[in-house]
Amino acid sequence: MAGRSTSGEIAAGDAAYARPAARPFWRLHFQRRITLWGIGFVLPTILFFAVFKFGPMVWAIELSFTSYDMVSMPAFVGLDNYRKLLADPVFRESLVNTLVYIAGSTILITVASLGLALAINTRVPGARYCMMAMFLTNLMPIIAVCLVWRFLLHPFGLITQLLQPFGIDRVDWLTSQSTAMPAIIAVTAWRFAPYFMVVFLAGLLAIPKDYYEAAEIDGAGGLLRFRHVTLPLLLPTIFFVVVISALLSARIFLMPYIMTGGGPGNATRVLSMLIYETGFSYMKMGEAAAISVVLFAIMLVFTMLQMRLFMRGERVHG
């Protein structure tokens, strides 16, 4: 399919640029009109992103060099905001938390979703319904997810009760420094893994059956087949899942905001929470913008990875 579409694309491209002279005058005009249509289709999006994405980005960078409480005019302060952030332990802790959170939830999401996809892909009867049931966790409103889990993770709540057979009577899931972040990461994986499970499943379904049959003839066992057939062919999907879940995790706000309020102490305060607090509670818009810029930088890394993945995909296509 991809091959066919690409040839069509090239044909269209050729028609627009490569062979205009060979066509009569009215045809040229016709082609130009098509080009204009193409631009017209994309134009609303370009304008929209200019106003709501890139405009704010540029503005954030500009604001990050100012002191601005929104009441008086912004005053240029150079690198002051960044210097202040570097000296601020709350910022440093939140930065570390964000990185830990990104790493933890990305790994857990990837492993869990791949595992779930493999389990569904056994094609036992009813697997499809199990998949759909699990997918519901991804559709439930995230605010409901947070409120439900806040109750479930009470020191004596349902999750602890489930652990009682193992002699565990109490776990301060959300109020202990050592478990609060892992608990939030686990809830994040619970929420997002089913989505990526579906992505993996699509990848698994796209692997031609003959590959497995060939491996089976070679006498490869289950694990060996997974290592030598499934994993290599799934690699682009894994890469995609890692990058997208990292981008998702970098922006997380509601889970720590509702479940722990950033606590205990600073254990679960992430940068997006700090942006909100600094900007809208302390009214330091300049400093909040500087935190935004730091978060841009983190997300830029993953966006670059995504870009490489995307370009490679494009090369495969044409």
Place this chain on the structure above:
Amino acid sequence: MTYDLDKGTPGSRGMEEEMVSKTTSSTNGGSGVSRRSLIQGIGAAGIGAATASLAPRAWAQARAPVNLSFWTFENPQQRPWLHKRVKLFMEQNPTVKVDFQFFPFGDLGKKLSVGFATGTAPDGFVSQDWFMPTWFAKDLLAPLDVQRLGYPSVKAFSDDFAQAFVAGATKDGKVYGYPLWFYGFCNYLNTNQFKEVGLDAEKDWPKTWDQLGEVAKRLTVKSGERFTRQGFKFAMHAAQWTMIQFNPILVQHGGQWFDASGKCTINNAAGVKAMTVRASIARTYGAEDPADSIATAPLPQMDWLRERASMFFCHPIPLQAIASQNQKMLKEGYFRPVQYPGVEPGKGISTTYGFNLVVNARAPKEKQEVLHDLYKFIMSDLVDAWNDTAPFTYARKSGWTDNPEVRKFPNIDEIIKATNQGVYLPRTIVYNELADAVHRGVQRIMLNRADIKPTLDEIAAEVDRATEASKRG
């Protein structure tokens, strides 16, 4: 003992109110002053003089429609009562429209700040008293015209309210806030549970911090490691509550939030002592489990109401709140507010805080004037307010304390006493930063067993950084 939850007969009261107000408004132009406050308030002559001089202007302005916006915080009693008064005012002044909005208690300050920044702040609002310095720092409030509120002079105005409270709303001899509710914190006891462990709540209520620990220890019930009942409970769910409950402990131990130069001094010897006392209920006496709570933002006293804790420091607790969670406790009346423990017995000062009705400095003159009339009307019947919002007390001295409706409220003297011997929350422009830093520190100390002194050092450093930043602009 049973308490009547019925708020009397609001219908008939409303009618009477309206008639009185109608008469006054026809004679002196919309300044609805009820009979009660005329009698019990400051000199009637003063009011007469003040309103007479304003009458022509009020009359002229009554013709042009005025649209006001007004914000307050959400509370199951206070917000509906305010709304009722505003609606009543609109009925009597058909040319005035008030857009009435409300926010969760903890969000109001943030929303106001953003509102001021974007020019979407309301014309008038209810301000928590600890935010007054923030508004002052940026000249966001308009000074009040006390004569339009019915007082002959600023002095007469100040004298009619709890002095220290008005002081917090005064700058350069001008008053910027019309004080509304104002209350002190008490220690609420479950007297049944006292009896159960052989204590008499009337006599044995804890008068010092040591006694608090000892009594709490006796009241504690555990099955294995798990608390079935915590003897005493500090609120852990919100920064504001951490501040309210710790503030008097700090002050009682001779500590202060800031020194004269504005440096945060929570980490000095007095601060360490105060925080050690704060932590002792859990650490020394083993009488509370800071991680085990079912408190919610609107009901921080939930553990106490549900009898999972025997004592809790709280603002005056409305009977409706008790009724909603624990009918039995209300019916049998086995609760009692007493004064805070003190370093010395009898000196159990606690936090007091309150609310001001304020006017946005950017509101047009005409709106400011109508707001004065609205506020005067809102405040004109504190007994009506009491019927709807008891036991939330007022900063005003006159017009309610000796009313029989007020007098018959259970333990009213304890509640008023707490108001009279209170300390305010620190008045600083970095209040939000301070509260967040203290809350984080208390979480570290109570939930993660962090050492007290280094944690207090961290808090002080954080607050000093915030102060430094705010000074630079």
Place this chain on the structure above:
Amino acid sequence: MTVLAEPPGGRTLRGHFNHYRRWLGLVPLLVLTVAFILPILWMTTTSFQAGEKMFQLTTDWIPAEWHPENYPNALSRAAFPTFFLNSTVVSVIVMVGNVVFCTLAGYGLAKFRFPGDRWVLLAILCTLMLPLEVTLVPTFLVVYKFGWLNTYQGIAGPLVIEAFGIFLMRQSILSIPSDYIEAARIDGAGELRILWKIIVPQCRPALAVLAVFAFRDSWDQFLWPLTVISVNEYRTFPLGLVAFGEDYGTPPTEQMSIAVLATIPVFLLFAVLQRWVNRGFGLSGLK
């Protein structure tokens, strides 16, 4: 499960074993599924419990007494019907906006060549690093300059086009042979007609995926409405849900009732579009 070693033994026995083995494989999967949806079950059962239940911290999976009145009671708190209406209006705007503009842009980028088209593609990819949580302050200032504070367009505006949708549509449209489009052009069909008659019908699965996720993303928004809305008339349900219990008497079980009600529209949308969504995800091979 299917890769277990072949058991030695008689043919009939093996046949039987194979027959049951297929079903046996379902057991661990079923356990996993139940474990996964346990919180959803807990939410649902709690929403029918008496208010007391929540404080006892025990779990009765089937309520000892049912309290369906939790639902009407919960809806009568604060202004939840209004909050739900607001959420619906905003989410429908966002969903329609994404479906329309992402299809247009996806089509433009998949089947048209114009100067700078590669750069546009990369720029759109870059917006992945600019979610609202990160650009909160300046986006707020933009919306404020537009005079959109406390309006539907204020909440929905910045969400109306998302990069995810554009890529989804572009990939889907890429797989439609360009010959179809050329042929239609030669027949004299206008560009919009081609879009409507050829592209859109072929993209139904992708459009279904886009619709579900655009709706859900907007339905989920918390921080953004919290920042731009300061009047009760325009609050969305997540704001109401967090402020829930501002009334003394509100049992937290009612909060779960609202959570259940809030979950239903997304589930319904998914159920209605489910056939297409599965295909959109490339799962048509799964039985």
